[in-house]
Amino acid sequence: MPVSPAMAEDLAAAVADLYEAAAGTLTKKITRALAEGIDSPLWVELKLAALGDLQAAVTAVIAALQASASDAIHAAVAEAYERGQQAAVAELGALGVGQAAAAAEALPTAAVVDRLAAAVIADTGPAHLRMLRQTLDVYRSVVARAAAAPVLGAQTRRQAAQSALDAFADRGVTGFIDRAGRSWELRSYVEMATRSAVGRAAVEAHTDRLGAAGVDLVIVSQAPEECRLCRPWERKILTREGASGARDVELEHGIEDGRMVTVHVAGSLPEARSAGLMHPNCRHTVSAYLPGISKVPKAQASRGTYEDTQQQRYLERQVRKWKRRAAAGLDDDARRAANARVRAYQARIRELTSSTGLPRKSHREQLTTAR
Template sequence: MPVSPSLAEDLAAAVADLYEAAEGVLLGKLRAAIAEGIDSPAWVNLKLAALGNMQAAIEEVLAALQVDASGAVHQAVAEAYERGQQAAVAELGALGVGQAAAAAVALPTAPVVDRLAAAVIAETGPVYVRILRTTMDTYRDVIGRASAAPSLGAQTRRQAAQSALDDFADRGVRGFVDSRGRSWELRSYVEMATRSAVGRAAVEAHSDRLGAAGVDLVIVSQAPEECPLCRPWERKILAREGPAGARDVEVEHATEDGETVTVRVAGSLEEARAAGLMHPNCRHNVSAYLPGVSRIPEPQASRGTYEDSQKQRYLERQVRRWKRRQAAAMGMQEAQAARARVQAYQAKIRELTAATGMPRKSHREQLATAR
C-alpha cells in the first residue's frame, strides 16, 4: 500500500494530546487557586504567599509530562517506522517471490528510530521552561489585575480575574518559533515537530523496504486541497535515490526479462521532500512505480481549495479556543457565553464542509483531557 505522512498522523496527535491535556490541568489549577477565597479581604496576600506552592504544583505536572512525552515520542516513531515497512510489504505482495521475500526481510529499526525520536525530544525540550514561565506569569497577572480592579473602579476582583484567565485560555502557551520564523501555540508546535518525525519514519521505512526488493522508482499521488509546495510533484515519478533534477532513465521492465523501458523521472525523492513534499500535514502518498506496468493516474478534481482547508483549520482552532474559555469560566454566565461561541464556530464548519464536500474532522475540534 502507498505511504504518506498521514499514515502516522494519529501517533503525532496522541503525543500532542499529552501536552494539551497538561495545559488543561494547569488551567484548572489556576482557576481553582484563584477562585479560592476570592471574596476575602486578605485574598491578595494569601495568593502572593502561595506563589511557591503554585510553582511546585506546576513543576509536578511538568515532570510527569516530560516522562510520559519522551516515552510516547519514541513509541510513536517506532510504530510509524513499522507501519511504513508493512505498507511496503503489502504493496509488493503481488510481485515475484524473490522480490516479496526481499521486502519481507526485517530491517534494523533502532538507529533510525533513536535518531528521529532524539531530534523531537531535543526540539521540544524548551517547552517545559516556557510552560512554567507562562503559567506563573498568568498567576501573577491575575493577582495584579484583581488587586488593582477595585481601586480603579473598572471591574470587580472576580471580573478582573476572569479576564486574565480568559486571556490565558485564548492564547495558551505560545512563543515557540520554528526554523522559518513562524510562531506556534504549544499543541500545534509539538504536533508539528512530532508529525515531521513520524512522517519521515514511515516514508523512510517504506523506501528502505522498496530498495530491499529492488524497486528504485516511486510515484506521487494526487491529493485533495493540495498546497503550493506539493502541487509541482503530483502524479510525478521520482527516483528513490540518486541525483536531483528531471531526466529520462532506461530501466528494466518490471515483469519482462531482458526488456527495458524509458521513464521520465521528475527528480529524486529526497529532492522533492526538501522542496516541501511530504511536509507534516501533507496528504500525498508515494507508492512503488513498476516500469512498464504502472500507469500515471488521470488528474482528479479536488473537493475544495487549499484556502478552504486552511479556513477549516482556523475554525477548528476557534472551537478549541472557546472550549478552553468554557473550561476557564468561574461562573455559569461566562461558561454559557463560551459554549454559545463554540456552537457558532461549529455551525460555520458545517456550512464550509457542506459547501465544499470536504470531510469534517470532529476530533480536531476536541480538547485533550488528562487520562
Template sequence: MPVSPALAEDLAAAVTMLYEDAELALIEILRRALAEGIDSPRWAELKLRSIGDLRNAVETVTAALQTDANGAVARALAEAYGRGRQAAVAELGALNIGRELQARRVLPGAPAVDRLAASYAEDTRPLYARITRAVLDVFRGVTSRAAGAQLLTGQSRRDASQRALNEFARRGVTGFIDRAGRSWELASYAEMSVRSVTARAAIEGHIDALGEIGAALVIVSDAPLECPLCRPWEGEILSLQGPPGPHTVRLDHAIQPTGLFAARRTVAVHVAGSLPEARAAGLFHPNCRHSLGLYLPGVTTRPPHHATPGTGYEDTQRQRAIERQIRAWKRRAAAAMDEDARRYAGAYVRRWQARARENVAAHPEVRRQPQREQIGRAR
C-alpha cells in the first residue's frame, strides 16, 4: 500500500504526550513554589532563597524528559521505518518482487533509523536548557515585582503570581526558533519535530525497500484539503534518485508481452522532479495528507483530482488554532491558585469548545479530533 506521514501519526502522538506531561509538571512546580508561604510578610525573601530548590526540581523534570523522549523517539522511528517497509511489501504483494522483499527481513536498526534518531536528539537539545531558563525567569519576575506592585497598584502578591502563572500557562515554554525563523512553544515544537521525523522514517523505510528491488519512480496521491506547499506535487511522478526538475523519460512497460516474436513495449513518462527535491520544497510536511506509492510504467494511472471545497485548508487550520486555545485554557486551569481562577479558565475552555463545534458544523470537510484538545495523559 502507499505510504504517508499518517502511517506514523500514533507513534508521534505517544511521544508528544511526554512533553505535555512535562509542561503540566512544570506548571505545578511553579504554582507550588509561588503559593508556598504567600501570606508571609517575608514571602519575597523566602522565594529568593528557595530558587536553588526550584532549579533542581525543574532540572529533574527536564533530564527525565530528555531521556524518556530520546528513547521513545528511537523506538518510534524503528517502528515507523518498519511500517514503511511493510507498506512496500503490501504494495508489491501480488508480485514476485514483493515476496522477495518480504524474505529479506531487514532489521529495524537500519542506518536511516540511527541517522534520524541522532538528528532528532541534536535538533531538540536546545529545548532543555530553555525550559529551566523560562521557569526561573517567571519565578524571578514575580518575586521581584510583587512587592512593588502591591504598593503602587494595590494588587496582592497572590494576584500578581496568578497573572504570571496565567501567562506562562497560555504561552507555555516559548522561545524555540526553527530554521524558518518561526517561534514555537515547547509542546507544539516537540509535536512538530516528532511528527516530522517519524513521517520521514516511514517514508524512508518505504523508499529504501522499493530501491532494493530496483524501483525508480513513485507517484504522489491527490489529497483533498491540500496545502500550498503540496499542491504542485499532487498526482505527479517523481524519481527516487534522478535529476531535479521536470523531464520526460522512455521506459519499458511494466507488463511485457510474452511469446517468441512479441515486440518490446515502452512508454513515455513525464517526471515532475525528484523525491528529495519535492520533500525539500515541503511535500510530506508534518500533518501532510498525501501518500506515496510505486509507479509502474504503463500500469499505474494518475489519481483522480479532488477539488478542494471552498477554503478547506484554511478551515482546517482554523480548527487547529481553536484546539491550541482549548489546550492553553486547560493549562491555565491547571495553573489556578484558587477555585475562582479555576472556574474562570473552565468557562473559556467551554467557550472555545463551542467554537470548535461551530467550525465543524459550518465546514463538513473539517473533522473534530477530541484527542487534540486534551493535555497530558488524557490525550
C-alpha cells in the first residue's frame, strides 16, 4: 500500500494530547488557586503566599509530562516505522511481482528510530521550561492586575482577574517562538514536530523496504487540497535516491527480462522532500513504480482548496481557544459566554465543510482532558 506522513498522524496526535492535557491541568490549577477567596480583603496576600505551593504542583505536572512524553515519542516513531515497512511489503505483495519476500527480510531499525525520536525530544525539551515559567508568570500577572484594578476604579478584582485569565486562555501555553517571532500554541508545536518525525519514519521505512526488494522508482499521488509546495510533484515519478533533476532513463521492464522501458523521472525523492513534499501536514502518498507495469493516474478534481483547509484549521483553533476560556472561567457567566462562542465557531465549521465537501475533523476541536 502507498505510504504518506498522514498514515502516522494519529501517533503524533496522541503525543500532542499529553501536552494539551498537561496545559489544561495547569490552567485549572491556576484558575482554582485564584478563585479561592477572591472576595476576601486578604486575597492578594494569600495568593502571593501560596505561590510556592503552586510552583511545586506545576513542577510535579511537568515532571510527569516529561517522563510520559519521552516514552510516547519513542513508541510513536517506532510504530510509524513499522507501519511504513508493512506498507511496502503489502504493496509489493499486491503487485504480485515476486519481490515481497525480499522486502519482508528484516532490516535494522533501532538506529533510525532512536535518531528520529531523539530529535523530537530535543526539539520539545525547551517547552517544559516555558510551561513552568509561563504558568507562574500568568499567576503573578493576574494577582497584580486584580490588586490594582479596584484602586484604579476601572474594574472589580474579579473582572480584572478574569480578563487576565482570558488573555492566557486565548494564547494557551506557548511551546516555541520561531524566527519570525511568532508564538506557537504548545499542542500545535508538539504535534507538528512529532508529525514530522513519524511521517519521516514511515516514508523512510517504506523506501528502505522497496530498496531491499530492488525497486528504485516511486510515484507521488494526487492529494486533495494540495499546497503550492507539493503541487509540482503530483503524479510524478521519482527515484528513491540519487541524482536530482528531470531526465529520461532506460530501465528494465518490471516483469519481462531483457525488455527496456523509457521512463521520465521528475527528480529524486530527497530532492522533492527538500522542496517541501511530505511536509508535516502533507496528504500525498508515494508508492512503488514498476517500469512497464505501473500507470500514472489521471488528474482528479479537488473537493476544495488549500486555503479552505487553512480556514478550517483556523476555525478549529478558535473552538479550542474558547474552550480554554470556558475552562478558565471564574464563574458561570464567564463559562456560559465562552461556550456560546464555541458553538458559534462550530457552526462556521459545519457551514464550511458542507459547502466545500471537506471532511470535518471533530477530534481537532477537542481539548484533551488530563490523565
